[in-house]
Amino acid sequence: MEWSFVVALVALAIGALAQRTVGMGFGLVVTPTMVLAVGPVEAVLVVNVFGIVACAMIIGRVWRDIDWRGLVWLVLPAIALTIPGILLAQASDADALKVAVGVLALVGVVVSAGFAKTERSLDGPPLRMASGALVGALNSSVGLGAPVIGMFAILSKWDHRVFAATMQPFWILLSLSTVVSRQLVAPGGAPPWEWWMWLVAIAPVLVGVLAGERIAARIDQAMARRAVIVFSLLSGIAVLVTGIVGLAS
Template sequence: MDWSFVVALVALAVGAIAQRTVGMGFGLVVTPTMVLAVGPLEAVLVVNVFGVVACAMIIGRVWRDIDWRGLAWLVVPAIALTIPGILLARAADADVLKIAVGVLALVGVAVSAGFTRSERSFDGPGLRVPTGALVGVLNSSVGLGAPVIGMFAILSRWEHRVFAATMQPFWILLSLSTVVSRQLVAPGGAPPWQWWMWLLAVAPILVGVVAGDRIAARIDQAVARRAVIVFSLLSGIAVLVTGIVGLATA
């Protein structure tokens, strides 16, 4: 068996654990590995397809905690900006765009984290709509919208249990939108996997979700909030480094 595929399976399991416990992190963990295993264009399709699979496995476990009203304010603008994000990626230099997004993400998360010391929270449609729109653009253009969602969770002081639950339908809907939109605007990009490899890749996701269930039952609010900050920072670093490497090797 191709060792790159084995590494991809491990990344899918770890990504599923992160997605179940933190509510984000699947793309952060899986995307860099998939880029190395199958290529950058193919990685977008793989991450979005299996992101839907992971969230679909999780959603039944957290259904009663989903904030459907809050979800609507985020996901509708995110889906609406999916195609513009794809067009932006085609028009702009991808590596320069990644560097700009990475820098902004790191600054934004750092500033947002500073608000954790304050008793004040920021929330409402006026923040959710632009947050969702920005996530839609970034997810479809550079493949990482997690830092923006992390910033929103920090600023709004969204209860982690509700945040983690609401992120499952959010990523399902946004990932499906991204896959469909990419096939319409820029078709292709599937890795040369056999049919059985696609089926086998579901197994580590299931293992990760089950393991994540046990971790989620033991994690407290403070630890979960710190995990959101860490994952958001790592997402920003990942996209920044990817852009720098891309420019350096161009």
């Protein structure tokens, strides 16, 4: 078994733990590791496929807390912007796009975190549709839409238990859309794994979900919101650094 596959397994476990605990973070943890382990193009397929697996394992445990109406406002525009996001990535300098997105994401998260200290909140269909559309475009173009969904959660002061639950069907539907859209627009991109390696990789995802289940039961709203801010900032930094490294090479 290659070392790169072992590293990938560890990343999948940690990513699944973050996804269950915070409601986001799978892509943030797994994407950079998968880029190194299997390559940037192949990483997109692996992250989306196992993101679906992780969320599918979680969704039954949080079903009662899902905000289905809020989900519709977010996920429909996200799916609608998936193919335009792929086309944007193909038509522009990918690394320059990542730098721009990373800078905007960091500024947005910082401003949102400052807003969160006030008593006000922003929510409603227009903001949800705009957030969903931006997440869909960024997820399919640069591989990370977490900063935007994090900003929305912060601005709307969404109850964390409901947010974490609603993110499971959201990422399932968006990841499915991304996988299908990429195969239509840019076919291929699977890593050179044997069939049994795909099955083995499910195990660490399950371990991460079960570990996250215990942690999720012990964190309060304030801690959860801080975790969302941290994950959103780290996502923005990851995109920014990846873009800078790409431009410098």
